Amino acid sequence: MEFGPIWRAMMRNKGGYLLIALQIAVTMAVMVNAIAIMQERSIKMARPSGIDEANTFSLVSVGFKPDMEEKALIQEDLDLLRNLPGVVNAVETNSFPLRQGGWSEGLHREPGVGKSVSSSAIYFVDEHGLETFALNLIDGKNFSPEQVVWDSDSDDFWPATVIITQALAEDLYPDHEGSYVGKAFWFNDDNPANIVGVVETLQAPWPTWTGVERSMLVPLRRESEFARYVVRTEPGYRDEVLAEAEELLSSSNKDRIIRGVETATDARKMAYLGDGAMIKMLSFIVILLTCITGLGIVGLASFSVARRTRQIGIRRALGATKPAIVRYFMLENFLISSIGIVTGGILAVALNVVMVQAFALTPLAWYVIPVAMLVLWIVGQAAVAGPARKASGISPAIATRSS
């Protein structure tokens, strides 16, 4: 191979080559870190919320007349909704996954006020909550209708029974093996909350929260002028039922307004808008950066060919074949790229360490580095191919001309 002469020729014009190597190195560092962030975000976006997103929607009833029969209205609304054709089930609740607003509580393993050991999102539901949210109950059983209480009927604010997610159970009792059903914990006071069921997945309403997998169903109903209904429909019936439900509730009682009609699909879109945007912007940056670096290589290689026209002519006159000339430039680029890519690998790791420390980012996966290396090698070779072929087309007769 011709590494030796190529290397020695490069050393005579260090500045120019160093610049390209440096450019490739920084490109590599940015690319690797951007890919690492994009990967982190897509993993985040792919997490299931636990509910039947494609067939679920929500709407809110806000009463505005004083002295409304709130409890009766909620019951009436639920009857209307549950009897609509195409509806699987409906529930009145405070929030749902992906909504980005809700209720959370610190939890304790002992009664009384102390330092909480875990925290959880709370969904207030009745016995229809499990089916409306399409949850997979992996242990225990659903609330019985008798376990559901209205806060106005009871002095105890917190009901005695809860259904929690597997993730919350594991966080509450890290050393426990076997069933969590029958265990208890406390909400900042003296009344135990007894676990009657465990569901596989039910995300908290805030996708950005680190404890997003920790949530629970609490069989408590509250009388309020503000009622949020979540409705699950048969597959394919969502939009039809949504329009019907909005119309039905709006006309059934004029002392309230129906607002906040939103599908779970829309809620997901809003909840992950920032992450989706980050992926879009970063891919744009990576593509643009690769193009700029590629164009830079094309520009500089063209220059180098133009400057060395006579040399190339002489080499050709002395018997070098066209492929030999192409190979020269390809090898030269391979050498520079390699220096840049190896430096870039180190730079990428350093940048990642800095970013992980400064921001709440996940460290990059090792295999992103070899992938980025490969991409940049290919880009380099592809960029230099054009000028190299042009160089190989230089006629040997050039050597005979002066200047």
Next chain:
Amino acid sequence: MFRYYLKLGTLSIRANPVLSALMVAAIAVGIGACMTIVTVRHVMSGNPIEHKDSQLYHVQVDNWNPDDPYDDPDGAPVQVTYLDAKALFDANRAFRQTTSFKTARVVQPDGEDARPFQEDSRATTADFFPMFDVPFQFGSGWDRSSDETQERVVVLSKELNEKLFGGEDSVGRALMLNDEPYRVSGVIDTWNPVPKYYDVNNNPFEDPAQLFLPFSLAVANSFDNNGNTSCWKPIPDGAGREGFLNSECIWIQMWVELQNASAKQDYMNFLDAYVEEQKLLGRFPRPLNNHLRTPSEWMEYNEVVDEDVDVLLGLAVLFLTVCLLNTIGLLLAKAMRRSKDTSLRRALGASKTELFKQHVIEAGMIGMAGGLLGVGMTWLGLRGIENIFVEYDFIQHLVRMDWSMVMLAVALAIASALGAALYPTWRTCNITPASHLRLQ
């Protein structure tokens, strides 16, 4: 000589159109990427009430759990309890003071067919309007006496006034909210501080409330709090609304206006004395941890600027670096190609300084072109951001480019081009006279 060098520069740029275009494009794209993020960050980290930054203070007192700080390691709660809001407000020790929270009301317009609709509202006190320099189109805020009497009085946004009263002067007119009649006391002129410094909970970039009404009225009639409520100490079972108002739950934002440093010191002493007094009553189990933070400090403390913006800014700066390395490489290649001209000029008597000037002027021209194109690129970048975030109704406020950003873009481009030109120029200036004149 300046004009001569300008001419030489133009000639040189024309002689290598593709290469020059590539350099201009590289600078423009780098500047565009960088300035897009800088512009968004500039708006997000802006302070709409900068002129009163040394007079307005957000009040924090630490009533939290002795075993578990509100924010690790020792952050005080970001809102106050009703107990403290009322006591501090009634003490009336600041020049101006306001307690407020976010709520919502159902507006019932006149007319048979008119459909009621809900609007975001803010329950606050009379001083809110003068404290935050709220501009009025008609009328004014309510009197301090309305705070005491729980009068049904309301201030409307310009937008809502247009919707309800066709933009007329509606001061004194009646308005039904949740079946209760209110009197309009004023209509706010266009007012949309970004970020919404007086309440950075939930979303600091959302539009301001459409309705403002007295805090005392909202509390007495149990209007819902649509902001955050956080509690650490259980409320006794069955204590109801009264129990909530007397609880350690935080849900109110309190601001005071203090005209100078000594007034601030006095108020701080007053807060400390208040907390000490409450400690005797068995409240405030944590160490003294009171804070008065200015709007800028408050936004900083609450990390109003999204972390992703800083990540993007870092990557955009590196992006610009790549673009500049690219430009340096191309300038160097260009300079080397002109070695012959350069050595001829040197041989004919041009000094290194003159050559330096010539090349710097040429680089400046490329930088200027790159900067102007970069402003265009920034505009495109901002439109891109607006497009990506189109579902956020506040995004339009974050993608505005002001003159300072345009100037910064051009300055950054010229500085970048000059910086990029240094090494190639230095190499050029070191070409010895006549060295390239012999036949190769």
